[in-house]
Amino acid sequence: xxxxxxxxxxxxxxxxxxxxxxxxxxxxxxxxxxxxxxxxxxxxxxxxxxxxxxxxxxxxxxxxxxxxxxxxxxxxxxxxxxxxxxxxxxxxxxxxxxxxxxxxxxxxxxxxxxxxxxxxxxxxxxxxxxxxxxxxxxxxxxxxxxxxxxxxxxxxxxxxxxxxxxxxxxxxxxxxxxxxxxxxxxxxxxxxxxxxxxxxxxxxxxxxxxxxxxxxxxxxxxxxxxxxxxxxxxxxxxxxxxxxxxxxxxxxxxxxxxxxxxxxxxxxxxxxxxxxxxxxxxxxxxxxxxxxxxxxxxxxxxxxxxxxxxxxxxxxxxxxxxxxxxxxxxxxxxxxxxxxxxxxxxxxxxxxxxxxxxxxxxxxxxxxxxxxxxxxxxxxxxxxxxxxxxxxxxxxxxx
Amino acid sequence: xxxxxxxxxxxxxxxxxxxxxxxxxxxxxxxxxxxxxxxxxxxxxxxxxxxxxxxxxxxxxxxxxxxxxxxxxxxxxxxxxxx
Numbered sequence: 001x002x003x004x005x006x007x008x009x010x011x012x013x014x015x016x017x018x019x020x021x022x023x024x025x026x027x028x029x030x031x032x033x034x035x036x037x038x039x040x041x042x043x044x045x046x047x048x049x050x051x052x053x054x055x056x057x058x059x060x061x062x063x064x065x066x067x068x069x070x071x072x073x074x075x076x077x078x079x080x081x082x083x084x085x086x087x088x089x090x091x092x093x094x095x096x097x098x099x100x101x102x103x104x105x106x107x108x109x110x111x112x113x114x115x116x117x118x119x120x121x122x123x124x125x126x127x128x129x130x131x132x133x134x135x136x137x138x139x140x141x142x143x144x145x146x147x148x149x150x151x152x153x154x155x156x157x158x159x160x161x162x163x164x165x166x167x168x169x170x171x172x173x174x175x176x177x178x179x180x181x182x183x184x185x186x187x188x189x190x191x192x193x194x195x196x197x198x199x200x201x202x203x204x205x206x207x208x209x210x211x212x213x214x215x216x217x218x219x220x221x222x223x224x225x226x227x228x229x230x231x232x233x234x235x236x237x238x239x240x241x242x243x244x245x246x247x248x249x250x251x252x253x254x255x256x257x258x259x260x261x262x263x264x265x266x267x268x269x270x271x272x273x274x275x276x277x278x279x280x281x282x283x284x285x286x287x288x289x290x291x292x293x294x295x296x297x298x299x300x301x302x303x304x305x306x307x308x309x310x311x312x313x314x315x316x317x318x319x320x321x322x323x324x325x326x327x328x329x330x331x332x333x334x335x336x337x338x339x340x341x342x343x344x345x346x347x348x349x350x351x352x353x354x355x356x357x358x359x360x361x362x363x364x365x366x367x368x369x370x371x372x373x374x375x376x377x378x379x380x381x382x383x384x385x386x387x388x389x390x391x392x393x394x395x396x397x398x399x
Numbered sequence: 400x401x402x403x404x405x406x407x408x409x410x411x412x413x414x415x416x417x418x419x420x421x422x423x424x425x426x427x428x429x430x431x432x433x434x435x436x437x438x439x440x441x442x443x444x445x446x447x448x449x450x451x452x453x454x455x456x457x458x459x460x461x462x463x464x465x466x467x468x469x470x471x472x473x474x475x476x477x478x479x480x481x482x
Contacts (some may be wrong), residue, residue, distance in 0.1 A: 085416060088471065228424065232417035288445045 001315045004361050008293055008354035010319055014154055014245070015204035021248035022206065025241040033238055034227065040363040043240050050247025056251040058177075058196060059187040060213045066230045067211050067243050069302055071178035072102035073223065074197035074212040075145075078174040079106040080193065081220035082143045083115055086172065090140030096120040096128045097337035098147050098157070104333075107145075116140065124339050126155035129146040134165045141171050145153035148186065148196075152321060152334045152350060153285030154294030156180065163192035174220065178210075182253040182390055183291060184261065194218050197269070200242065204355075205249030209242035256355075264353050267362050271295040271351060274366050278373070284335065284348065286390040293353035298340060302376045304348045310372045316365055319350045400449065400477045405467035406476045408440035409433065414426070416446050422448045423455060430461065433479040438464065445477055448473060 005013075025046060051062045066072045091120055095107045097119050107117045118129050118136045123190055128146050137144075144166050149156045159175050166173045173197035177186050181196075182203025183307025188196055195218070199210040214220055214233075226235025253260075272295050276283050280300035299307065304320030309320055321332035335345035351365065412429050414421050422443050430440050441452070449466070454474045456463035464476035 081416075217413065219413065221416045222418065225418060228418060228421055232414070232419075232421035234420060 004034070004316045004318060004357075004364060006183065006318045006351040006353060006357070006361075006365065007349065009291075009352040011201045011207065012204045012354055013356070014201075014206055015249060015252060016057055016164075017252065018205055018245045018248045022241045022245040025244050026281065029240070031240075033240065034229070038185070043238075045147045046244050047238055050243045050250075052057060052104050053247040053250040053254075054198075054211055055213075056182060056193045056215060057186070058190050059091070060196075061216065063231075064188075064213050064216055065211050066214055066234050067209065068234060069208055069210065069245075070238065071176070071197050071199035071202075072100075072209045074177050074199070074210050075100065075102040076177075077212055077223040078195045078197060078255060079103060079143070080110065080223060082172050082343035083110050084221040085219045086142035090142045091140075092116045092118070092138050092140035093143040093145070094118045094120055094133065094136050094141060095144075095161045096146045096157070097129065098122055098126055098128065098150050098153075098155070098334055100147065100151070100178070101143055103176055115350070120146070122337055126150055126157075126284075126334070126338050127286070127289075128157055128162065130158060130161040130165050133162050137165070137169055137171065142168065143172045145376075146172040147179075148191075149184070149287065149291050150334065151179040151352075152332060153296050153338070154290035155285040156184070156289045156291065158344065159191045159193060167192065174381060182250065183255065183293070184258075188213055188215070195220075200246035200249050202320060203249050203253045206242045207244040208239050209245070209246035226331075251342065260355050261292045264357075267293050267353050267357060268293055270359075270362055274379075275369065278370055280377075281373070283343070284338070284340070291352075293357075294350070294390075295352075296350040298335070299345045299347040299349060299373055300344060301380050302347045302373060304346060306376050307347070307349050307372055310376065311369065314368045314372070316323065316368060319352070321345075321350070325387060348389060400453075401463065403467060403476060404424075406438065406440070406464060408476060409437040411440040411442065413442045415442055417443075417445075419445055419447055420451075423451060425426050425479070426452065426455060430459075430479055433470035435479055437450075439477045439479070441477070442472050443475070444472050446473075448475060452477070 031043040033044040051065050055062045055065050113118050145159050163173050172194045175193050176197045178199045181198035194215045196213040222233050224235045231281045275281050282298050284296045308320050329343040333340040412425050414425050422445050453463045460481045462478040462480050467474040
């Protein structure tokens with residue numbers, strides 16, 4: 001049976017050209033970049049070339065890129081590193097309720113360590129309001145972290161406006177741009193952020209390579225102590241093949257960004273337009289300010305897990321909530337924070353497209369998905385409503 | 400240890416929170432960029448620099464002007480004497 005992969009926000013396949021660029025560093029080019037002889041020098045040069053390409057992708061400078069092992073590490077590093085570096089100025093940080101667990105759990109760690117954390121509310125489309133940010137700022141606030149684009153609902157946040165508010169008060173701004181970097185134009189100078197996280201496997205690079213952009217002049221406490229790799233800010237022998245792959249994927253993302261977006265947007269819009277017209281199916285997130293390949297819905301009276309399994313049986317691979325929430329089998333905190341009742345949030349489903357998806361793939365999905373909904377609704381005990389399980393108030397995603 | 404105040408540096412390098420031995424690598428790198436007679440300021444939180452930076456100056460023939468303790472960090476001042 002043919003497989004249809006619609007879960008590109010979970011991860012992407014490695015591009016063959018990226019693999020080819022990595023191969024020498026998995027074989028004969030095995031040197032440690034810190035070694036002074038030729039093997040080491042070649043490995044070091046490969047990393048610096050990759051750094052240049054990654055910097056180019058986000059209009060950063062090579063010296064502002066710190067390679068990490070994952071987007072989660074970059075997020076942990078940013079939050080803890082800045083909160084600790086600036087703790088003498090204040091011990092209050094702001095994070096939005098749209099954040100990934102790597103931000104939320106880092107914030108919880110900081111709370112336990114004596115910091116105050118304000119969790120910024122969002123509206124029903126998942127937007128953080130810059131005025132709400134302004135009101136949440138105190139004299140103690142040193143850092144604001146807001147996700148650039150949500151992997152769960154696709155909403156792209158008004159980071160530039162949030163930065164404007166923060167800069168009036170000399171507050172550092174971090175954005176988790178893991179889902180957006182490489183998929184839409186991301187420019188650190190235009191956004192004005194001090195720190196930005198990204199991960200290679202979100203743009204056809206390998207797992208195990210990611211980066212944190214740290215604006216020049218920003219002090220940050222390391223997360224991992226050891227040697228002088230990454231200018232003494234992130235110790236550990238570099239994952240040279242993965243970093244080389246990230247550099248190649250970044251170079252390709254710059255070249256192909258426009259054509260990839262032009263390919264994805266019409267496919268996404270067909271899914272959204274068709275499914276939004278289906279009874280009891282609601283789009284989550286904003287219609288316009290969303291990631292190019294991202295179509296997410298809540299389906300009433302059906303559980304997301306059931307949809308995932310039935311779709312998988314048809315060869316369609318998708319997600320419910322975020323990748324982690326889906327495994328944890330609980331309603332996504334992001335959807336709940338948007339005011340979606342937990343009964344409806346249970347029926348979350350996310351389709352994320354990639355460059356290898358075709359119009360025929362979308363035809364297949366749009367043929368099978370309504371049939372899955374119909375079948376599940378027939379056997380759902382809640383087909384007529386959630387009864388006593390319904391929470392007070394009406395569904396906020398209904399227009 | 401020599402203590403100084405109000406030194407006007409020509410170049411400042413902030414290596415706060417960067418791991419050892421970045422204080423020596425950055426020192427060497429920055430000193431190469433300086434002209435003879437110019438002053439470098441290094442800001443660091445690494446207490447090993449208290450010994451290392453004066454020792455480096457003596458070894459390389461540059462002048463260690465002194466340091467300033469500003470609470471959380473140390474500021475070191477080095478004058479370039481040799482090319």
